[in-house]
Amino acid sequence: MPVVNEDHGRLIRLDALYDDPYPTYFELRGRPVAYVPEAGRYLVARHADVMYVEQHPEIFSSAEEDSLITRVMGSTLLRKDGCPHMRERKAAEPALRPRVVRNHWKPVFQQISDELIDGFADRGEADLFVDYAGPMAALSLAAMLGFRGVSADDMQRWSQTMMDGIGNYADDPGVWERAERSAAEVGAAVDETMERVREAPDESIVSAMLRGEDPIDVETVKSNVRVIIGGGINEPRDAVLTAIYGLLDNPDQLAEVRADEKLCAAAFEEAVRWVSPIGMYPRQTTRETELGGTLLPKGARLGVLIGSANRDEAVFEDPDRFDIRRGSRPHIGFGGGPHYCLGTWAARAQVGEVSLPNLIRRLPNLRPVGGTETRWGGWVFRGPLNLAVRWDV
Ligand code: HEM
Numbered sequence: 042m043p044v045v046n047e048d049h050g051r052l053i054r055l056d057a058l059y060d061d062p063y064p065t066y067f068e069l070r071g072r073p074v075a076y077v078p079e080a081g082r083y084l085v086a087r088h089a090d091v092m093y094v095e096q097h098p099e100i101f102s103s104a105e106e107d108s109l110i111t112r113v114m115g116s117t118l119l120r121k122d123g124c125p126h127m128r129e130r131k132a133a134e135p136a137l138r139p140r141v142v143r144n145h146w147k148p149v150f151q152q153i154s155d156e157l158i159d160g161f162a163d164r165g166e167a168d169l170f171v172d173y174a175g176p177m178a179a180l181s182l183a184a185m186l187g188f189r190g191v192s193a194d195d196m197q198r199w200s201q202t203m204m205d206g207i208g209n210y211a212d213d214p215g216v217w218e219r220a221e222r223s224a225a226e227v228g229a230a231v232d233e234t235m236e237r238v239r240e241a242p243d244e245s246i247v248s249a250m251l252r253g254e255d256p257i258d259v260e261t262v263k264s265n266v267r268v269i270i271g272g273g274i275n276e277p278r279d280a281v282l283t284a285i286y287g288l289l290d291n292p293d294q295l296a297e298v299r300a301d302e303k304l305c306a307a308a309f310e311e312a313v314r315w316v317s318p319i320g321m322y323p324r325q326t327t328r329e330t331e332l333g334g335t336l337l338p339k340g341a342r343l344g345v346l347i348g349s350a351n352r353d354e355a356v357f358e359d360p361d362r363f364d365i366r367r368g369s370r371p372h373i374g375f376g377g378g379p380h381y382c383l384g385t386w387a388a389r390a391q392v393g394e395v396s397l398p399n400l401i402r403r404l405p406n407l408r409p410v411g412g413t414e415t416r417w418g419g420w421v422f423r424g425p426l427n428l429a430v431r432w433d434v
Contacts, residue, residue, distance in 0.1 A: 050075035050084070058420040062320065063361065066349035073334030082323070082344040083337060088353035088373070090333040094324055094345055095378035098122060101324040101343065103380055108323075113206035113220045114271065115264030119380065129265060130383060132257045136185065136249040139386045145244045146185060146387060150395040153180045158403050165434040166410065170282060170427050173400065178278040181391050185273075186266060187234045187245025199223040200274045203267060208421070227270060228263045235259070269384075276318035277388050279424025281396045284312035286425055287363035288401075289409050294365050295401075302398045307365045309393030313351075314372035315363045320348030320423045322376070347373050348423060404432035 049072060053065055069075060069086035076083050085091055094101045099122075108120050118129035135141065157176055161167050179196035188196075206220025231247060238248035246269065250262045257265075288295040288308060298304045326341045337343075351372045352360040358367075375382035382388070401407060409415075410429040418426050 050077040053077045053079065053084070055079050055420075059418055061417070062348060062420040062423070063352060066346060066352060069346070070349060070353060070355075074332050074337075075335070077344075080344055082342045083332075083335065084321075084344045084346055085333065086346045086349040086353075087333060088350040088356045091345055091347060091350040091373060092377060093332065094343065095373075095376065098379050100327055100330050101345075102327050103324060105323050105325045105342065106340075109207045109209065110268065110271075113203050113224060114267035115224075115260060117261075117264045117268040119268050119272075122379075126379060128255060129257055129261065132250045132253045132255070133246050133265065133269075133383060134249070135253070136244055136246040137383050137387050141244055142386045142390045146181075147390045147394060149184050150177075150181050150391045151399070153177060153184070154395050154399045158399065162403060163434055166429070166431045168427050168429050169285060169400075170278070170425065174278040174281045174396070174428075175274075177281070177396050178274045178276075178391070181277070181387075182270065182273045185246055185387060186269065187238055187243060187247040188230050189234070189237070191230055195226070196270065196274060199227055200270050203227075203271045204275075204422075207271065224267055227267050231259075231263045231266050235262070272319070273384055275422055275424065276384075277392050277396075279316070279318040279422070280309060280312050280388065281392045281400075282425040282428050283316045283318075284308045284392070284397055285400070285407075285430070286415055286428060287312055287315060287365075289407070289430070291363060294363075298365070299401060302402070304365060305397040305401070306389065306393040309389065309397060310372065310374075311363060311365045311367060313374035314357070314367075315351070316417070316423055317348040317351050317372075317374040318422060318424055319374070319376075320419065321346050321421045322380075347376070348420065404430075406433045408432070 058065055066086050069084055074083050074085055074090060085094060102122050104120050104122050110117060111120055118126055154177060157173055161172050167173065175197055176193035179193040183191045183196050202219040202223040205216050209216040234247045235251060238245065238251060242248045242252055247262065247266065250257055288298060298308055321344045324343045324345055326337050326339055328339050330337050351374055354360050357370060375385045408431055410431055413429040415428055416426040
């Protein structure tokens with residue numbers, strides 16, 4: 042018999058989730074789905090329950106009411122269901138297909154990675170967050186969008202300030218102002234790009250969105266570019282840092298990767314499972330329903346914890362361990378339903394085939410800097426906040 046579950050969620054604190062969500066996730070997986078007042082959401086922690094949500098989009102809608110994403114970025118594919126969602130997804134999809142990624146974007150990623158490493162290789166030490174992972178993800182995404190002459194700093198500032206806006210539940214006017222300014226600057230960059238690709242279409246996302254069989258209007262193109270900038274930089278950045286951290290922390294696995302570069306693809310997948318860069322995304326119920334032993338009312342807001350599902354001991358053996366030899370059990374770090382990450386193949390190529398192997402190849406005897414602790418933060422988005430390394434020069 043399902044219950045309306047409002048008890049143990051009261052004990053959960055969001056600042057504890059920010060510091061280290063995994064002990065709380067472990068407890069959540071052992072109980073019925075819990076309402077967490079501080080988050081204003083039911084948190085869905087078990088792998089089976091997350092999969093159920095993904096497989097029933099008619100009950101668990103992505104079109105959340107009063108979404109702050111819509112306030113900051115405009116109307117985007119991420120907060121739509123059914124045909125309107127598919128129409129916008131299809132418009133962007135040609136630019137991110139596996140073949141286009143392999144033939145067109147992978148060499149672009151390689152050039153960006155080489156130029157960044159050229160800039161610091163003779164220094165012998167770096168913080169890979171600042172010097173490599175952040176700019177690599179930002180410049181790769183700028184290229185895929187079709188932007189020219191936009192710096193890594195601009196891309197990262199746009200992404201960060203718009204994401205701060207999405208989390209601005211405190212209604213801080215300064216945060217709104219910075220988010221709105223970035224949204225306008227992205228709009229201007231899209232205008233410039235559109236002018237160029239109308240004359241000379243190319244492989245970029247903006248070009249695809251304008252040229253498709255069923256092209257979408259200019260305002261919607263801008264909104265979707267904003268959401269892609271909000272969500273397409275920090276995930277590859279965090280995944281490459283997590284993979285390097287995991288390898289440096291497990292020298293036997295690092296040795297295997299050095300001996301066979303192709304294992305970088307497995308290291309990337311394991312990083313996305315182990316510390317999922319998107320740890321939580323929202324859904325809202327379209328009717329009363331039962332989930333994981335709890336009765337949810339119509340309109341209930343959910344936090345779908347893929348960061349927890351990817352550590353579910355019912356699916357993954359010894360789930361807290363980073364292990365590139367884990368094998369075939371698929372993680373759900375890219376989601377699992379109609380909103381399955383459109384950038385999956387681009388991210389695999391960018392991180393698993395270029396950023397990670399290039400770094401290990403070009404920086405001999407890569408090692409952590411003794412005494413410098415790597416800090417981690419976040420649960421909605423999670424990753425290392427710094428990663429100090431040395432190598433032989
Ligand atoms: C390690 C890297 C990445 C991870 C782990 C990741 C993860 C995810 C997840 C979990 C979702 C589903 C969100 C939801 O259902 O609410 C998503 C959606 C999406 N991702 Fe990614 N992502 C990554 C990289 C990228 C990149 C590089 C791009 C762009 C080039 C991108 C573009 C998108 C888009 C457009 C969607 C929305 C798809 C839709 O609504 O149909 N992602 N991503």
